[in-house]
Amino acid sequence: MGIFSWIILGLIAGALAKWIMPGPDPGGWIVTMVIGIVGAFIGGWLGSLVGIGGPVTGFGIGDIITATIGAIIFLAVYRMLKRRSS
Secondary structure (H helix, E strand, C coil): CCHHHHHHHHHHHHHHHHHHCCCCCCCCHHHHHHHHHHHHHHHHHHHHHHCCCCCCCCCCHHHHHHHHHHHHHHHHHHHHHHHHHC
16 A cells, blocks of 8 residues: 555544544544554554554554554553553
8 A cells, every 4th residue: 555545544433433432532534544544554553463463554344443443442552551641
């Protein structure tokens, strides 16, 4: 996948993660994209670890779900760390 595809997938996964886990997070679309892109890596890594998937390689429904689950995990960890620091 090219960088443009990762950005689009990151937007989709990050937006879905923020929709599923609403809250007052700082940042706008840039942070949403970063959350989604990092979530795609986390979701792909966790999926390959437990044997139910592999790295996110396209725009299939499985890839979007994997990236979104990873983004939700990343967002939850981010919020826990932010809560501890404040």
